[in-house]
Amino acid sequence: MKRMSSVTRGISRRRLLAGGSALGGLAALSLAGCAGGPSGTSGASGTSSASIGRVVVIGGGFGGATAARYLRLWGGNVDVTLIERNPDFVSCPISNLVIGGFKTIGDVTRSYDGLRAVGAQIVQGDVVAIDAGARKVRLAGGTEYGYDRLVLSPGIDFMWEQVGGLQAAVDSGAIVHSWKAGAQTLALRRQLESMPDGGVFALSIPKAPYRCPPGPYERACVVAAYLAQAKPRSKVLVLDANPEITSKKGLFEKAFKEHYAGILEYRPNAELKEVGRQAGALLAKLEFEDVKADVLNVVPPQRAGDIARSAGLVNINDRWVGVDWLTMQAQAAPGIHVLGDATFSAPLMPKSGHMANQHAKVAAAAIIAQLRGDAVNPTPVVMNTCYSFVSASDAVHVASVHQYDAAEKTFKTVPGSGGVSSAARRTEGRIALAWAENTWADTLAL
Amino acid sequence: MSPLRCAVYAVLSTCAAAAPALAQQATLARNLAATCANCHGTNGNARANMKPLAGVPAADTVAAMADFKTGSQPATIMHQIAKGYSDEQIRLIADHFAAQKPSGK
Numbered sequence: 001m002k003r004m005s006s007v008t009r010g011i012s013r014r015r016l017l018a019g020g021s022a023l024g025g026l027a028a029l030s031l032a033g034c035a036g037g038p039s040g041t042s043g044a045s046g047t048s049s050a051s052i053g054r055v056v057v058i059g060g061g062f063g064g065a066t067a068a069r070y071l072r073l074w075g076g077n078v079d080v081t082l083i084e085r086n087p088d089f090v091s092c093p094i095s096n097l098v099i100g101g102f103k104t105i106g107d108v109t110r111s112y113d114g115l116r117a118v119g120a121q122i123v124q125g126d127v128v129a130i131d132a133g134a135r136k137v138r139l140a141g142g143t144e145y146g147y148d149r150l151v152l153s154p155g156i157d158f159m160w161e162q163v164g165g166l167q168a169a170v171d172s173g174a175i176v177h178s179w180k181a182g183a184q185t186l187a188l189r190r191q192l193e194s195m196p197d198g199g200v201f202a203l204s205i206p207k208a209p210y211r212c213p214p215g216p217y218e219r220a221c222v223v224a225a226y227l228a229q230a231k232p233r234s235k236v237l238v239l240d241a242n243p244e245i246t247s248k249k250g251l252f253e254k255a256f257k258e259h260y261a262g263i264l265e266y267r268p269n270a271e272l273k274e275v276g277r278q279a280g281a282l283l284a285k286l287e288f289e290d291v292k293a294d295v296l297n298v299v300p301p302q303r304a305g306d307i308a309r310s311a312g313l314v315n316i317n318d319r320w321v322g323v324d325w326l327t328m329q330a331q332a333a334p335g336i337h338v339l340g341d342a343t344f345s346a347p348l349m350p351k352s353g354h355m356a357n358q359h360a361k362v363a364a365a366a367i368i369a370q371l372r373g374d375a376v377n378p379t380p381v382v383m384n385t386c387y388s389f390v391s392a393s394d395a396v397h398v399a400s401v402h403q404y405d406a407a408e409k410t411f412k413t414v415p416g417s418g419g420v421s422s423a424a425r426r427t428e429g430r431i432a433l434a435w436a437e438n439t440w441a442d443t444l445a446l
Numbered sequence: 447m448s449p450l451r452c453a454v455y456a457v458l459s460t461c462a463a464a465a466p467a468l469a470q471q472a473t474l475a476r477n478l479a480a481t482c483a484n485c486h487g488t489n490g491n492a493r494a495n496m497k498p499l500a501g502v503p504a505a506d507t508v509a510a511m512a513d514f515k516t517g518s519q520p521a522t523i524m525h526q527i528a529k530g531y532s533d534e535q536i537r538l539i540a541d542h543f544a545a546q547k548p549s550g551k
Contacts, residue, residue, distance in 0.1 A: 073488070074476070354484050361480045365473070377474060383481045383530060385523065399523050401530020417530035421522065428522055434494035435485050441493060442483040 051079040053371040056137055056147040057120075058127050058307065060084030060112060063153030063339030063356035066443045068120040070364035073445075078368065080120040081145055083127055083137070086182065088112070089444055092212065093353050093387075094436050095181040099188050100222030101230075102392045108181060108436075114445035130311040132333050149367050152313070152330075153339040153356065154305025155180070156211050159319075162301045164274035164285075170298075175275060175282065178219075179211060179299050191295045192223065197231035199294035202284055204272040205240045206301040209320075211341045211351045213247035214398065216240075216299055218388035221252070224260040225391050236264040237291065239284060241271035247350075248388060248398055248420050255390035255424060272298060304342035313338060320344035325404060325411055326376055327366035328359055337363040346411040349402055350384055357443055358382035380404045382411060387432030395429040396421040475538035478531075482539065491549040500546035507540035 055071055057064045060082055068082040089110045097103040112122045125139040136146045158177070160167035169175040178188040195201065201223055205216040220238045227234040245252050245266075256264050274285040275296065282296040303309075303319035313321045313330045321338045322331040325346065330338045340356030349355060362380045369376045383401040390396060400418035402411035421428060440446060479490070482499065486492045490499030499507060513519035514528035531539070 070480070357484060358481060361477065365477050369473075375470075377477055379474070381478055381481055381531070381535070383527065385484060385527075397523055399526045401527060403530070414530040417526060417528075419526040425522070431485075431496075431522065434496045437494040438487050438492060438496055439484040442488045445488075 051077050052368075053148040054079040054081070054146065055149045055151060055367060056145050057082045057151040057153065058130075058137065059153035059155060059305070060086070060089060060122070061153055061155050061340065061356065062353035062439075062443055063155075063341075063360045064151060065089060065112070065115060066357040066360035067151045067153065067337075067339060067364050068115055069118065069443065069445045070361050071367065072115075072118045072120055074364055075368040075371070078371065081123060081147075082112070082115060082120050083123045083125050083139065083145070084112070085124065085126045087124055089440075090181040090185070091353070091436065091440060092179075092181045092215070093439075094433070095178075095185045096215065096219045096222050097389060097392070098185050099178060099192065099219060100226045100392065101189065101192075102222065102226075105182075105186055108185075110440050110444050110446060112444065114441075118445045127307055130307065130336070132311070132336060135335070148371065150336045151339065151360075151363060151367070152308060152311070152336055152342070153360070154307045154342050156302040156304065156341045156351075157306045158300040159303055160300065162206075163272050163298065166275050166298060166300060169275050169282075174277075175296050175298055177298055177300055179215075179302075188295075188297055191297075192226065195231065195234065195294050198233040199231070200235045200237055200292065201227065201295045201297065202237040202239055202282075202291055202293035204270075204284060204296070204298040205238065205242065205246075206299055207241040207271065208246045209345060209351060210299065210302045212353075212386075213350055214252070214386060214388045217245055217247070217252040218390070219297075220264060220266075221255055221260065221388075221390045222392065224264045228260065228263050232263070234263065236260065237293065238264065238266045239270040239272060239286065239291065240266065240268050243268050247386075248396055251390070251396040251420060251424060252388075255396075259391060302341075304338075308338065308342050311336070316344040325362070325409065326378065326380065327370070328363035329366075337367065339363060346402065348400060348413045349382075349411060350386065350398075350400075352384055352386050354386060354439060355382065355384045357439060358384065378404075378406065380411075385435060387428060387435055389429060389432065390424045393426050393429045394424040395432040396424045397428060397432075471538065472542075475542040478535050479539045479542040489546045490543040491546070498548060499543040501548040502540075502543055504537070504540035504544040507543060508536055511536045511540070 057068045068080050071078045071080050091108040094108045127137050128140050129138040136144050138144050176184050176187045178184040224236045270286050276283040281292040284291040304314050304321050308321050313332050315332045316322045321342050322344045328337040330336045339359040341351040366376045381403050385399045387395045387397045398420045401414050405412045486499045492498040511528045514524040
């Protein structure tokens with residue numbers, strides 16, 4: 001019911017805006033103020049004064065949800081509409097533990113009610129078009145939303161054409177990627193549960209850059225931990241397109257050797273070219289050999305989410321969105337702020353949920369300053385912490401702090417700062433789960 | 447302009463210039479402190495047994511960060527993170543958290 005009413009409000013606002021468009025921006029601002037008034041949101045702040053502007057946020061992952069939250073927290077009287085295709089937030093971080101059977105999908109699922117409670121309108125829908133000139137977005141059903149500033153946090157989509165047969169195999173359910181949390185996470189868990197003892201689980205890792213650099217190695221560890229205990233004659237085969245482990249290398253090598261020597265095999269330079277079938281088994285076709293697997297988990301090569309491409313924002317390597325780091329605005333379209341994995345990363349900046357959350361705060365501060373006519377913060381800072389489980393209980397981290405460099409117009413890590421764990425520890429496993437609770441709460445206003 | 451009028455003008459213009467500068471500092475402090483929220487909670491109201499920073503006296507946060515930087519305070523991760531912030535940034539972060547109300551969550 002809530003969802004219906006917010007959609008209805010969106011439609012009526014669009015009609016009002018369409019009717020008053022000749023009056024220009026001022027009319028739009030005052031109407032937005034009405035929409036945020038008595039019949040509008042339940043936020044404690046922002047209802048007493050007219051809205052300073054309308055922001056539409058596309059994508060309710062770590063980037064988009066944090067942007068919506070902080071626009072309300074810091075802007076107060078900013079009219080925020082978040083458009084997300086899924087009904088709930090399902091976290092990629094910690095979801096490998098669901099695949100390993102050590103957590104449930106409920107443990108990594110959170111509602112958008114916190115954002116509703118702070119006055120953001122949540123619309124479940126799929127944005128199919130962005131009209132930057134007219135400053136409006138269109139949903140699959142035809143509903144349109146006008147905006148003063150647009151935040152686009154589309155995550156990644158897959159470059160299916162890079163691996164022959166992959167899209168059809170994923171569509172049929174024979175192969176899963178599990179690189180977007182939710183149904184795919186559960187599908188991989190079911191495949192592992194159905195796999196016979198003595199079976200082969202093969203995991204294909206694409207060439208960097210991809211979402212969550214240490215994620216595949218964490219997955220290899222927790223799946224090996226599950227199989228070692230439940231199906232000890234099985235094997236984990238890691239087929240890495242990269243020449244070496246791309247993140248926390250020493251720590252993962254140690255875990256592979258110390259915990260999973262008998263069960264896990266790591267192969268570098270093993271780029272997946274094609275997938276197929278042979279006598280009931282799945283086939284991973286590499287450059288010089290075919291590898292048979294009972295469960296074949298392919299993390300496909302990735303690029304910015306499709307909506308960024310269709311909006312003409314992808315301007316780097318035909319894959320990523322270049323941004324102005326002071327405001328997170330797309331280089332190709334000022335007024336559209338792009339966050340998270342979809343961006344062309346600054347040096348040593350990971351594609352992570354934590355980083356998307358940090359991007360969102362830079363964008364929220366900049367948008368509020370722009371709407372108020374204030375100067376944008378010239379010295380933003382972002383930081384990243386990423387925990388990976390190497391067993392059901394023990395974790396390792398990598399951390400970095402990135403300061404804006406005005407001369408080079410990019411974020412750069414501070415020399416001497418950051419680093420990785422000295423060793424895998426149970427303490428860090430507990431901190432990893434606490435990190436998740438705090439980050440989910442910060443992102444979703446829980 | 448008389449000396450008196452000159453002095454009054456100087457004071458007024460300094461105040462007028464100082465107010466936006468103070469607001470800018472507060473905004474910068476807010477932005478910097480928000481980088482800590484992923485572990486220490488929004489505005490320093492941490493959950494799940496992480497250290498809350500809301501309401502912590504600024505001097506305590508500044509001292510802790512200095513100890514993390516030198517390594518005199520052992521840590522799993524904070525020694526790596528502390529070195530990423532300047533002393534001036536840490537002072538702003540500490541001031542921001544000191545002014546936040548603990549939520550008691």
